[in-house]
Amino acid sequence: MAQHINRRDFLAAAATLTAASLLDTVSHRLMASGDPKKDEMPDIAVVKGSNYYDATAKAVDLLGGMKRFVPRGSRVGLLVNSSFENPGTYVKPQITLALTVMCLEAGAKEIVSLEGISGGYWRRATLSEEHRNLVRTIRDPGEHVYAQIKGGKLLKEIEIARDYLECDVLINVPVFKDHEGTHFTGSLKNIMGATSGATNRHFHLGSGAPGYYADPGFLSQCIAEANLVRKPTLCVGDGTDVLSTNGPFGPGKTIHPQTVVAGTDPVAVDAFGSMLLDLNPDSIVKIRRAAELGVGSMDIGMKKIVRATV
Numbered sequence: 001m002a003q004h005i006n007r008r009d010f011l012a013a014a015a016t017l018t019a020a021s022l023l024d025t026v027s028h029r030l031m032a033s034g035d036p037k038k039d040e041m042p043d044i045a046v047v048k049g050s051n052y053y054d055a056t057a058k059a060v061d062l063l064g065g066m067k068r069f070v071p072r073g074s075r076v077g078l079l080v081n082s083s084f085e086n087p088g089t090y091v092k093p094q095i096t097l098a099l100t101v102m103c104l105e106a107g108a109k110e111i112v113s114l115e116g117i118s119g120g121y122w123r124r125a126t127l128s129e130e131h132r133n134l135v136r137t138i139r140d141p142g143e144h145v146y147a148q149i150k151g152g153k154l155l156k157e158i159e160i161a162r163d164y165l166e167c168d169v170l171i172n173v174p175v176f177k178d179h180e181g182t183h184f185t186g187s188l189k190n191i192m193g194a195t196s197g198a199t200n201r202h203f204h205l206g207s208g209a210p211g212y213y214a215d216p217g218f219l220s221q222c223i224a225e226a227n228l229v230r231k232p233t234l235c236v237g238d239g240t241d242v243l244s245t246n247g248p249f250g251p252g253k254t255i256h257p258q259t260v261v262a263g264t265d266p267v268a269v270d271a272f273g274s275m276l277l278d279l280n281p282d283s284i285v286k287i288r289r290a291a292e293l294g295v296g297s298m299d300i301g302m303k304k305i306v307r308a309t310v
Contacts, residue, residue: 041063041064041068041304042062042063042304042305042306043263043264043268043303043304043305044261044262044263044265044268044272044300044303044304044305044306045058045059045060045062045063045261045262045263045305045306045307045308046059046260046261046272046305046306046307046308047059047062047259047260047262047307047308047309047310048257048258048259048307048309048310049258049309050258051094051310052094052098052238052240052260053094053097053098054098054310055095055240055258055259055260055310056094056095056099056236056260056262057098057102058260058308058310059236059260059261059262059308060099060102060234060236060262062262062306062308063234063262063263063264066099066102066103066105066106067106067107069106069171069233069234070102070103070106070107070108070169071106071107071169072106072107072108073107073108073109074107074108074109074168075108075109075110075111075112075163075166075167075168075169076103076110076111076112076167076168076169076170076171077111077112077114077163077164077167077169077170077171078096078100078103078111078112078114078138078171078173079114079115079164079170079171079172079173079190079191079193079194079232080096080113080114080115080117080173080193081115081173081174081175081190081193082096082115082117082118082121083115083118083121083193084248084249084250086243086250086251087241087243087251087254088175088177088241088242088243088244088250088252088254088255089175089243089247089248089249089250090121090124090175091173091175091238092124092125092238092240092241093121093122093124093125093127094125095236095238095240095260096117096173097125097127097131097134097135099171099173099236100134100135100138103171104134104137108169110139111137111138111139112138112140112141112163112167113139113140113141114141114161114164114167114193114194115141115193115194116140116141117135117138122135141161141162141163141164141194142161142162142163143161143162144159144160144161144162144195144196145159145160145161145162145165146158146159147159147160147165147229148229149225149226149228150228151225151228151293151294152225152228153221153225154206154218154221154225155225155226158195158226158229159195159196159198160191160195160196160199160226160229161194161195164194164229164230165229165230169234170230170231170232170233171232171233171234171235171236172187172190172191172232172235172236172266173190173235173236173237173238174186174187174189174190174235174237174238174273175237175238175239175242176237176238176239176242176261176270176273176274176276177242177243177244177247177248177277178243178244178245178246178247178248178252178277179247179248180213180246180247180248181204181212181219182216182219182220182223182284182285183216183279183283183284184270184277184279184284185247185248186237186266186269186270186273186274187232187235187237187266187273188223188224188227188266188267188270188286188287188290188295189223189286191223191226191227191229192223192226195226199226202222203218203219203222203223203226204219206218206222217285219286220284220285220289221285221286221289223286223290224286224289224290224292224293224295225289225293227266227290227293227295228293228295231266231295231296234262234263235262235264235265235266235269236260236261236262237260237261237262237269237272237273238260239257239258239260239261239273239276240256240257240258240259240260241254241255241256241258242254242255242256242276244277255276255277257276259276261273261276263303265296265297265303266290266295266296267290267291267295267296267297267298268296268298268299268300268303270284270287270290270298271287271298271300272300272305274287275300281300282298
């Protein structure tokens with residue numbers, strides 16, 4: 001039987017290393033049952049529990065483990081919805097921390113935050129000194145560049161973080177929540193964390209409608225087309241404490257599914273995530289449009305879903 005490396009032991013050893021040496025010496029995380037074939041893997045992993053770190057680790061394990069997604073020596077881009085403050089509006093730091101640890105254990109050379117994670121975000125969780133050493137190794141994104149959109153009707157190009165395009169592994173980490181303009185936000189909408197302010201303003205105002213959310217159809221189509229630029233390697237959605245009204249900023253009513261959802265298809269992950277808010281995925285225009293464009297599939301009934309509790 002393959003042997004699991006204890007995370008606590010790993011972090012204790014890592015605390016004595018510099019950021020550079022930490023990235024070079026992190027251990028591989030071994031899968032308990034070897035390397036299962038890709039076609040035997042579930043499409044979506046759903047894990048419930050109040051320990052968000054463990055729920056995240058379990059969800060990735062159920063998909064085959066982080067080594068399936070992160071080759072040794074790779075550059076990982078983490079796109080985390082972290083900039084909001086009210087309950088249910090941002091990804092829990094414990095989820096981001098778990099993904100960071102697992103990427104380093106898998107052998108990642110560098111981790112880049114594609115939106116930029118502030119120190120205030122990490123202060124929302126209790127971090128040990130070992131954890132603080134780890135999150136200090138996460139690099140902020142570089143410049144924005146123009147990327148062509150092949151197959152877009154409204155968009156020919158977007159301005160997006162260069163690291164979004166150039167990282168070896170792209171991990172999309174949204175929070176599922178209500179949204180005033182598009183009714184729901186998740187993996188697909190999360191791309192706007194990596195796009196420039198000018199691109200985001202065009203998504204909201206480019207149709208000429210008089211208001212930031214006055215043309216939700218245009219906004220939804222832009223989001224769907226922007227996701228043609230690159231498909232995430234992995235999506236891990238936060239459905240733990242969810243803002244169900246007055247999104248995306250809040251404050252508003254929150255519900256508590258206590259669920260982490262992971263998968264490789266951003267459309268499927270969003271379709272599942274929308275149901276945590278008692279929404280019909282067919283009613284979410286950007287999910288439907290992204291499926292029509294071939295970004296992914298919203299047919300949850302055809303997906304292999306595995307569930308667990310921690």
